């Protein structure tokens with residue numbers, strides 16, 4: 001291993017200099033990713049124990065329905081690791097303003113707190129996803145518009161909420177479903193195995209994977225964190241507290 005280091009030290013800067021010849025390296029010296037994971041969140045599970053209530057949290061918004069919303073579109077390496085915080089343009093809402101209605105409904109935040117990503121503090125979840133993951137999706141997706149619109153396109157095209165409901169897996173606060181059945185419903189619709197993750201027995205996340213031409217592919221690891229019987233809870237919409245509603249107080253005064 002040590003003997004290959006000097007060679008690498010010469011080749012790496014050369015590749016970066018040549019730029020166009022660096023087939024396997026993207027800006028910032030990260031190795032190009034291998035495949036995409038599209039991660040989806042089951043809104044009903046995410047809102048089971050709402051920690052924060054505020055008008056921007058999906059758990060307080062009735063237009064976010066029971067079903068899957070987008071959690072992220074992540075460039076990944078085959079070995080189970082992933083690049084993050086690559087170089088790229090700073091998040092700019094104006095670049096994706098045409099997508100803002102869809103993003104707000106289908107890629108909502110489940111928190112009232114702002115997130116910090118890649119060393120900089122940003123207000124929104126979308127800014128975080130772009131800085132941490134989106135910037136690493138080059139050269140397949142070259143900018144913020146391509147990144148967010150591709151995620152939405154894949155989400156619309158492979159409607160997992162619909163696949164489940166058509167197979168009889170309906171949102172319910174009492175029904176228990178076989179994990180195996182849920183997995184095979186998705187598998188027979190898409191011809192790939194989904195990754196299913198749970199919080200206790202409630203389905204929390206479904207992930208499906210795509211190659212770099214955006215065709216479905218098997219995920220390298222499909223280990224599930226779920227018990228054999230799982231649930232798909234109905235989303236409980238909790239109104240934000242109105243403790244500081246001055247107009248209300250004013251009316252009463």
Ligand SMILES: *[C@@H]1O[C@H](CO)[C@@H](O)[C@H](O)[C@H]1NC(C)=O
Nearest residue numbers: 106155156159160161162165
């Ligand atoms: C997915 O399918 C369901 C059920 O047919 C539908 O209500 C929902 O709007 C679809 N979601 C998207 C994002 O198209």
Ligand SMILES: *[C@@H]1O[C@H](CO)[C@@H](O)[C@H](O)[C@H]1NC(C)=O
Nearest residue numbers: 241242245246247248249251
């Ligand atoms: C404040 O309370 C009033 C009366 O209940 C209600 O109509 C109004 O929508 C509330 N405003 C906000 C910002 O929650």
